[in-house]
Amino acid sequence: MSKVITPDLLAAAQRGFKTSFQKGFSGVAALYTSLATVITSTASEETYGWLGDMPKMREWIGDRHVKSLAAKGYSIKNRKFEGTIGVPRDDIEDDKLGLYAPRFEMLGNSAAQHPDEILFELINAATTTNCYDGQFFFDTDHPVGKDGVTTSVSNYGGGSGEMWILADMSRPLKPFIFQKRRDYSFTTKEDAKTSDLVFMRDEYVYGVDARVSAGYGFWQMAFGSKDTLNAANLKAAYTAMRDFTDDEGRKLGINPTHLIVGNGNLFAARDLLLSEQIGGTTNTVRNLVKIQEAPYLN
Structure with missing residues (x-):
C-alpha cells in the first residue's frame, strides 16, 4: 500500500538509513590510527614547521638550550570527498526502504575504510614523493646534521619487488600524518517542498x-624496502633504524615495533617472524616485531 510522504515518514527513513550507515561504519577496523598521527585541522591546509626537530632531553648546563621550530615549510592541503545514494520517491511511497539497508551499510563501510585508502595512496608513492626535508620519504640520502655539515642517511633498501615497511609505532609521533578538517558525517537532502532533486528527478538524496x-611525518620512524623480505634484509633495516641520530649526532632511540606487509609478502613475513627455525637453524628474528597486514600496500 502506497504511503503519503510526510515529514515524519522522511525523518523515520533518515533514521533507518543512518542506522544502517553507522552499522557499516562501526564494523570496520581501520589501520590509519595505528600508522599515522591523527591531527585536527583548522584551515584549508596545515604547515608542519616542527617536522625535523624530534624532541630530546639534554643535560642542563648554563641557560636552557631553546630549540626553535625548523621552518621546513611542509604543508598538507585538505581534500574533499563524498559518497551519495539516491532513493526514488516511489520506493519511499511504496515502503521499500528495507531494500536500501545493505546499500547504506556498505556506504558506511566505505567511509570507514576511506582513511586507509588515502593513507596508503600516500605510502605507495613514498619512494617518489618528497617529505619535510625535500627528499623522497623513503630515500637513500636524507641529510642529517647542522651548520652545513651533513651526512646522508638511508631509510630505503631499494629493490624492485613489493614494498615492505619496518616501522616504530610506539610513539605519539608516527611515520605518517592523517589530517581531519571535517570528519566523515552522514547528511541528507530530502525536503519535498524545497529540494530541487525531488522536484526535478523525483529522488531523495543521502x-x-x-x-x-x-x-x-618523521622519515626516521620507518624503513621501506622493495628488496626480498628475508632475515638478512630485515636485520639490516632494523639495525639502520636503531642507529638513526638527530642533527647533533645523538641516538634517537628508534625501536621498530611492526613489519607492515601487503598481500604479496604476508606469508613470507609469517614464515620469517613466527617460525622457530629457518633452514634448520634457530630463527634469531622470531617475534622480533609484530606483523601488520596492510591489503592496500602497493
Whole structure:
C-alpha cells in the first residue's frame, strides 16, 4: 500500500538509513590510527614547521638550550570527498526502504575504510614523493646534521619487488600524518517542498562527506624496502633504524615495533617472524616485531 510522504515518514527513513550507515561504519577496523598521527585541522591546509626537530632531553648546563621550530615549510592541503545514494520517491511511497539497508551499510563501510585508502595512496608513492626535508620519504640520502655539515642517511633498501615497511609505532609521533578538517558525517537532502532533486528527478538524496588528507611525518620512524623480505634484509633495516641520530649526532632511540606487509609478502613475513627455525637453524628474528597486514600496500 502506497504511503503519503510526510515529514515524519522522511525523518523515520533518515533514521533507518543512518542506522544502517553507522552499522557499516562501526564494523570496520581501520589501520590509519595505528600508522599515522591523527591531527585536527583548522584551515584549508596545515604547515608542519616542527617536522625535523624530534624532541630530546639534554643535560642542563648554563641557560636552557631553546630549540626553535625548523621552518621546513611542509604543508598538507585538505581534500574533499563524498559518497551519495539516491532513493526514488516511489520506493519511499511504496515502503521499500528495507531494500536500501545493505546499500547504506556498505556506504558506511566505505567511509570507514576511506582513511586507509588515502593513507596508503600516500605510502605507495613514498619512494617518489618528497617529505619535510625535500627528499623522497623513503630515500637513500636524507641529510642529517647542522651548520652545513651533513651526512646522508638511508631509510630505503631499494629493490624492485613489493614494498615492505619496518616501522616504530610506539610513539605519539608516527611515520605518517592523517589530517581531519571535517570528519566523515552522514547528511541528507530530502525536503519535498524545497529540494530541487525531488522536484526535478523525483529522488531523495543521502550521503557522506569529509575534508581530510594525509602526509609524511618523521622519515626516521620507518624503513621501506622493495628488496626480498628475508632475515638478512630485515636485520639490516632494523639495525639502520636503531642507529638513526638527530642533527647533533645523538641516538634517537628508534625501536621498530611492526613489519607492515601487503598481500604479496604476508606469508613470507609469517614464515620469517613466527617460525622457530629457518633452514634448520634457530630463527634469531622470531617475534622480533609484530606483523601488520596492510591489503592496500602497493
